[in-house]
Ligand SMILES: [Zn+2]
């Protein structure tokens with residue numbers, strides 16, 4: 001096993017604590033970025049490339065050598081008392097910075113790119129950063145996410161879909177407001193919206209799709225609490241999710257068609273908008289097998305994830321453009337779930353995180 005010196009682990013742990021104390025929401029990771037850059041400037045000879053709201057460090061050995069990227073996300077999520085690191089991206093960034101320290105002064109036979117990405121939670125960060133793949137001619141990219149509910153320190157891999165594709169969709173139905181005593185004079189969207197919600201289960205029938213699909217109602221608003229008024233406007237927001245991007249596109253199409261038909265029947269205008277779009281994060285099977293073998297050879301515990309994660313990860317954007325892998329790192333069966341108020345990244349994972357990323361570099 002690649003042993004990571006205790007000194008590096010101590011520094012990564014300290015960095016993680018600093019990042020944890022400065023949580024910033026997606027797209028606002030200024031202080032986080034500053035902390036990471038300072039850390040790397042003081043301790044490494046990496047060439048730092050600054051972009052708008054993100055950056056990467058380059059360990060460059062030669063123009064003819066393979067270019068491999070390692071990526072960490074930096075953003076926090078919102079909680080009851082403001083932003084907090086409820087997804088462990090503080091830990092992911094500390095792992096990547098620790099990996100950079102572990103490579104310092106070494107000859108690897110490769111050029112390594114340490115990519116610190118913003119805004120993973122909204123799916124916008126990878127869309128922004130993927131331009132560096134072409135610019136730097138990256139041949140492979142690797143990234144990880146800590147996984148509560150799985151054995152502490154075990155690398156969880158999956159050939160094929162690792163995390164679902166998802167998208168937020170808002171359907172705005174506009175009719176006409178009228179006096180509540182004369183609803184027949186208006187066009188109230190409540191009926192169309194309720195019918196659409198009722199029809200979701202048949203739209204989701206498994207025989208229509210190749211893998212799992214979900215449509216979760218996240219928000220619904222019709223009219224106002226004004227008892228003299230029959231509502232003239234309403235909107236329904238859903239999060240759509242699927243193991244495969246193709247299924248997500250099909251689900252989107254079916255819901256939009258049905259919404260359109262219901263709107264037409266009631267004389268309503270329908271406006272559809274999308275947000276937080278994520279592709280599926282899908283790993284090439286052969287590379288996954290090689291990673292498994294390499295981990296076993298290094299004595300790092302590894303296990304297969306049976307089902308794709310239902311959540312989404314914007315790392316999928318990178319895998320649509322170049323080779324690479326996304327994998328999980330078990331955070332312990334007793335670890336509180338991601339995005340719960342009790343969650344915090346476990347520092348015990350720093351060593352395994354650095355080791356597994358550096359194992360991937362040599363696939
Ligand atoms: Zn998250």
Ligand SMILES: [Zn+2]
Pocket residue numbers: 087088089120145
């Ligand atoms: Zn996350």
